[in-house]
Amino acid sequence: MTTCLNCYTNFEGKFCPECGQIATTDRITLRRLFSGEFLSGLFDLDRGFWRACLELSYKPGFLCLEYIEGKRKTYVNFIGLLLVLLAIEAVLWSFAVNSPVQYMLREIQANLDANGSDITLSEEAIKSVLFNQKLLFIVAIPLAALVPWLFCRKLNFNWVEHMVVVSMLLSLNTLLGILTLGWLGLLPIEFSLYSNIYKYVSFGVVAMDFVLYWQLLSKGEYGYLKRFALSTLSGIWVILVIASSVQFAMGLLTARGMI
Numbered sequence: 001m002t003t004c005l006n007c008y009t010n011f012e013g014k015f016c017p018e019c020g021q022i023a024t025t026d027r028i029t030l031r032r033l034f035s036g037e038f039l040s041g042l043f044d045l046d047r048g049f050w051r052a053c054l055e056l057s058y059k060p061g062f063l064c065l066e067y068i069e070g071k072r073k074t075y076v077n078f079i080g081l082l083l084v085l086l087a088i089e090a091v092l093w094s095f096a097v098n099s100p101v102q103y104m105l106r107e108i109q110a111n112l113d114a115n116g117s118d119i120t121l122s123e124e125a126i127k128s129v130l131f132n133q134k135l136l137f138i139v140a141i142p143l144a145a146l147v148p149w150l151f152c153r154k155l156n157f158n159w160v161e162h163m164v165v166v167s168m169l170l171s172l173n174t175l176l177g178i179l180t181l182g183w184l185g186l187l188p189i190e191f192s193l194y195s196n197i198y199k200y201v202s203f204g205v206v207a208m209d210f211v212l213y214w215q216l217l218s219k220g221e222y223g224y225l226k227r228f229a230l231s232t233l234s235g236i237w238v239i240l241v242i243a244s245s246v247q248f249a250m251g252l253l254t255a256r257g258m259i
């Protein structure tokens with residue numbers, strides 16, 4: 001007799017008769033990530049996509065817990081989720097009147113001008129930075145997962161499971177970006193208004209990253225103080241790695257002499 005980790009039905013056999021999840025739901029490990037079963041489910045989006053987006057928007061940390069602890073069938077594959085959200089964001093940006101591309105362009109140009117530099121940035125250059133940054137960040141996920149893994153020991157997650165959390169955090173940030181700036185950018189509003197809203201939205205997105213870790217740490221039976229300290233530490237570290245990946249991408253661009 002097995003209890004389905006997805007829907008808690010008791011059953012015998014290889015697959016759950018209620019929801020179809022495989023009986024031997026393993027922990028997420030590096031080997032599993034490269035298994036045929038996992039990869040073939042990458043874009044098996046189905047209804048799980050909308051449910052994952054909905055739950056990601058208000059209970060990201062609990063979603064991570066449920067996913068890592070075995071509720072796989074209900075939710076979409078976490079890498080597929082991230083890639084689809086990034087694609088939606090890219091499409092929205094390409095139609096946008098105002099986008100983070102314009103925002104960054106003005107911010108960085110103002111900085112360059114203030115430092116007496118005669119470099120003029122192009123929109124294409126910034127687009128390539130933001131694009132490279134997303135790719136670089138995917139590569140930086142193991143680094144971002146390192147600190148939460150080392151410090152949040154009571155969660156009993158392996159390193160790869162912490163990478164799942166970071167990837168969910170990236171999906172969360174992308175989703176919130178789509179829901180706010182994504183459609184807002186399509187409206188023909190003044191850039192100054194967009195830029196003001198951008199600041200508030202960024203603040204909200206960062207706040208949600210901490211909420212994610214706060215919810216995730218509900219599992220460890222930590223005291224409130226320790227839980228607060230650990231979510232702050234994990235949140236700051238992950239955001240720092242994201243921010244550095246932007247700097248790094250910018251550095252790569254300058255080094256290649258594209259501006």
Ligand SMILES: [Zn+2]
Binds near residue numbers: 006007008016018019
């Ligand atoms: Zn089931």
